[in-house]
Each structure stands twice: as structure tokens, then as C-alpha cells.
Amino acid sequence: MTKRPSHPEKGSLPIIVWDGLGLSAQYSGIGVYGQSLFNSLNDLGCMPQVAALDGEMPPYVPEAQQVKVRSFENKFLSKVQKLKPCYPLWTYGACKETWPNSGVIFHGLSNLNLPLLRSKRSDDRFVVTIHDMISLNLEDVTALSLQLMSVLPRVIARADKIITGSYWTKIQLLERFGSGLSDKIFNLGYGTNVPADLGREWSLRAIDGLAIGRGESYKRLEMFVNMAERMPEKRFVLVTNEQGRRRVKTPLPNLEVISNISTTQLEVLYANSKVFVHPSLYEGWCLPAADALARGLQLLYCRGSGIDEVAGFGKKLVKGLNREAPLDDWVAGFLSLVSKEPPKGEQPMLPSWLEIAQKTLKIYESLL
Numbered sequence: 001m002t003k004r005p006s007h008p009e010k011g012s013l014p015i016i017v018w019d020g021l022g023l024s025a026q027y028s029g030i031g032v033y034g035q036s037l038f039n040s041l042n043d044l045g046c047m048p049q050v051a052a053l054d055g056e057m058p059p060y061v062p063e064a065q066q067v068k069v070r071s072f073e074n075k076f077l078s079k080v081q082k083l084k085p086c087y088p089l090w091t092y093g094a095c096k097e098t099w100p101n102s103g104v105i106f107h108g109l110s111n112l113n114l115p116l117l118r119s120k121r122s123d124d125r126f127v128v129t130i131h132d133m134i135s136l137n138l139e140d141v142t143a144l145s146l147q148l149m150s151v152l153p154r155v156i157a158r159a160d161k162i163i164t165g166s167y168w169t170k171i172q173l174l175e176r177f178g179s180g181l182s183d184k185i186f187n188l189g190y191g192t193n194v195p196a197d198l199g200r201e202w203s204l205r206a207i208d209g210l211a212i213g214r215g216e217s218y219k220r221l222e223m224f225v226n227m228a229e230r231m232p233e234k235r236f237v238l239v240t241n242e243q244g245r246r247r248v249k250t251p252l253p254n255l256e257v258i259s260n261i262s263t264t265q266l267e268v269l270y271a272n273s274k275v276f277v278h279p280s281l282y283e284g285w286c287l288p289a290a291d292a293l294a295r296g297l298q299l300l301y302c303r304g305s306g307i308d309e310v311a312g313f314g315k316k317l318v319k320g321l322n323r324e325a326p327l328d329d330w331v332a333g334f335l336s337l338v339s340k341e342p343p344k345g346e347q348p349m350l351p352s353w354l355e356i357a358q359k360t361l362k363i364y365e366s367l368l
Contacts, residue, residue, distance in 0.1 A: 054070060
């Protein structure tokens, strides 16, 4: 039985159901967001249900909170069913079948996942989290940007509430789709969980520069590689996916490239690193940068997107560069951070996932 939080004036919440699209992606921002928020909401007694297709249920969801959606046996329909605009058609349909006489709050956590071609019951409410619109900022037209251009306006029109992870994303939504949306868009940000032990003393940290990012061109991994090449006496570590490995072709003795890393291994890297380097042109918020600052690293980053909000927590621990800054500026900025221990008493007070969950719960309560 789903436990329903109570509002002092409005009573119990309806059943909360998340669409499972993207939530099982362990190394994506959406995957981290989903798991962290899910666990924190459970701690608050919210207990959201997760509806997902066969084989795509996130492993952290207990059996009692799973709504399993059977995939089509027809190969063509099975493929169509997994497309972003189609996926929530089946998960919302499963909600209506599972709770035919109960209203639900249906929350899509992956930009586009609200059901657009199914009738909405009068007691149901739709919430969508829009992490970013980065693909619309890029010069190249991609499959994702085409989906965003065609589907996002319909998702926004259908949502009762919209959650963003940064003011940068919220402002872009208002600029593109009209200021009249301001009453239903709420920027909640993201959280981080600070470990009890922040890692080794500064002088004992063996990794000078750490970077974490996928292989898309806007991430500019080559900037990090070029920095390592210019500073052979420093040690650098890059955590990326297979696409990033293909992009980073130059083998350097002072640069280690790692893929498929566990959470425990990542914590070891944070605990042993001095400066987090993030040359990406666009970030919806940047979870790795927030985790790095919360764990005692300093931050060298590219200004101009959601990461500016993360850097705002860092005070004297950060150095931002404009996107036009040449490699010389990146090298100089890095050396200015890595050469001296961070000032005492500057540990940033980033929001926790529990705080983000509390804000999310208030959004749910506002729909009563």
C-alpha cells in the first residue's frame, strides 16, 4: 500500500507515479537525479510508484513500488514503444488500469515524458521535470533537438506543474514559450550528499585535475586533454563514456581515462583530487561539479550556463572562464588553483537531496 503524505488543510496526496523513462541510466544526470530524489522522498514517507517497461525498471525501486508495463511482443511495436514521446503513453495507461478509481500525480522526470495522445482523467495531475534544452542551443540539428522542437511545446501545455533544475533552464523556457508560464514553472535545483570524510589532506591528494563528462562535442574534452599535454608534471584523470574515449585519442603518460566507474570508485577519485575541471559550454546544472565542490575540490569551469549556479556556492574555491578563453587561460587558471591549498572555512553549503525532495513534495501538495 502506497503511503500518502498528508497536507494539514487539504488531506492526503493522490498516488504519485513516476514515468520510468531514463531512470535506469546509471551514468546519466537523469539517472542520478531519479535515484537520489526517489530515496529522499521515501525517507519523507512519500513512496512514489515507478512505472516502467519490461527490463527497464530502475534496480533501486522496491517491488512494492513497481508498476510493471509489459512490452509488445511485436518487434516493430516494441521499438516504437521505447521512443521518448511514446514511452509515457504505456506507463500512464498502466496507471489508469492499476488505479481505475483513484486520481494520480503522474511525474515525468526526463524532459519529454508526459503522455500526449491519451485522455487525461479529471482527477489526475501532470508534473514534468525539464533538466535543460541544451540540444536547442547547439548549431547542429540532431534527432533530440528535432524531438524537443516538436514535442516540448505540447508537454509544456499539458503539464500542470513544471520543475527545472536551474534558473538558466527556467529563463530559457520563459523566453522561448512565454512569460505566462511563470506561475507553473518552479526551479528547485539539484542536491548533493556530502560524505562524512571529505578525503585526504590537500598536500596528499595525488590527482591534480579531475574531469567527468560524456563525449558530446559541446563538453570540450579536448580542452582537458590539451591542458594535460601542456602540464606533463601534473596528473590528470578523465571519467567518460565510450564516445568520450573515442574522442580522446592522444595517449598521454600523465592522463588516465576511465569508463564504467562505480559510485565507490568515484568517491575515491574525489577524495584524492585537487581541482575539478569542467570546460563544457552548456550544463543544465552540473551534478559532478556540485559533488566535487561538496567534497573539498576547487572548480575551474566555463561560464554561461546552469553551472554558474553551482559555482555560486563555491565562493573562493572557483574560477570561471568565458567560452572564448584560450588554452593559455585555462592552464593559468588551473595552476592558480592547484598551486595553493583552498582557504579554510570556505566549504560550500550546497543543498542536500533531502532539501530537494522536500521542495518536490510541496509541488505535489500544491496540486491537491
